[in-house]
Amino acid sequence: MRPVIVALDFENQTVVEHFLDQFPATDQLTVKVGMELFYATGPSILRTLRDRGLRIFLDLKLYDIPHTVEQAMRQLGRQGVAMVTVHAAGGAAMLAAARRGLDQGSREAGVAPAKLLAITQLTSTTEAQMQAEQLVSADLPATVAHLAQLAQANGADGVISSALEDPAIHAATSADFLCINPGIRLATDAVDDQKRVVTPARAAALGSNGLVVGRSITRATDPVAAYQTVLTEWERGK
Numbered sequence: 494m495r496p497v498i499v500a501l502d503f504e505n506q507t508v509v510e511h512f513l514d515q516f517p518a519t520d521q522l523t524v525k526v527g528m529e530l531f532y533a534t535g536p537s538i539l540r541t542l543r544d545r546g547l548r549i550f551l552d553l554k555l556y557d558i559p560h561t562v563e564q565a566m567r568q569l570g571r572q573g574v575a576m577v578t579v580h581a582a583g584g585a586a587m588l589a590a591a592r593r594g595l596d597q598g599s600r601e602a603g604v605a606p607a608k609l610l611a612i613t614q615l616t617s618t619t620e621a622q623m624q625a626e627q628l629v630s631a632d633l634p635a636t637v638a639h640l641a642q643l644a645q646a647n648g649a650d651g652v653i654s655s656a657l658e659d660p661a662i663h664a665a666t667s668a669d670f671l672c673i674n675p676g677i678r679l680a681t682d683a684v685d686d687q688k689r690v691v692t693p694a695r696a697a698a699l700g701s702n703g704l705v706v707g708r709s710i711t712r713a714t715d716p717v718a719a720y721q722t723v724l725t726e727w728e729r730g731k
């Protein structure tokens with residue numbers, strides 16, 4: 494898999510198609526469908542993207558009681574996507590329910606099971622904010638490492654976190670446990686609402702298994718060139 498996942502944070506299918514048309518047909522991208530696009534289009538967008546030969550990361554960040562998450566994940570498991578997400582803060586029972594639902598859905602549809610990725614702390618959250626607003630007394634790397642262990646023990650294949658915490662996560666879990674990192678910015682980009690921001694080269698050096706990149710690519714004047722720059726930077730950091 495290519496290490497760069499492009500976040501298709503667009504308002505409708507027409508804008509998505511226009512964006513993707515700029516990439517060469519041979520360019521086998523992995524794309525992320527998040528809440529904005531999925532809530533606008535529903536599951537039909539997944540078919541459209543699959544028909545283009547794209548790998549799909551379906552990022553709906555489930556967080557509810559275990560039964561609801563299990564049934565929702567069963568539906569997502571039927572979609573034949575490569576990766577899905579839940580919030581690790583939902584706890585052990587919810588994470589295990591997500592795994593069961595996902596596996597059941599993929600079995601029923603006869604598709605390969607998606608990787609289950611758990612959000613640790615959003616990359617828009619600072620350590621001070623987490624401690625004050627969530628009343629967490631541990632520091633951010635320790636909190637993230639703890640949630641990563643909880644996620645792994647309950648069936649997750651990896652976590653979503655800032656690359657700043659990748660060393661702590663790899664140390665707390667196993668070598669094959671995935672660290673997928675949003676909050677990626679090229680040195681010249683605006684940070685926007687993100688707080689724990691890292692460049693592609695630094696993320697690669699910190700042990701990242703994949704980058705989620707939205708606005709650095711989608712808002713660039715030349716998105717294909719920006720995508721290539723992120724890939725080149727990643728290689729430089731490895």
Ligand code: C5P
Nearest residue numbers: 500527614615616675676705706707708
């Ligand atoms: O535009 P930008 O590169 O900041 O987009 C990052 C993407 O990654 C968004 O789609 C956002 O929903 C997602 N994400 C994140 N932080 C997380 C999990 C997902 O920014 N912890």
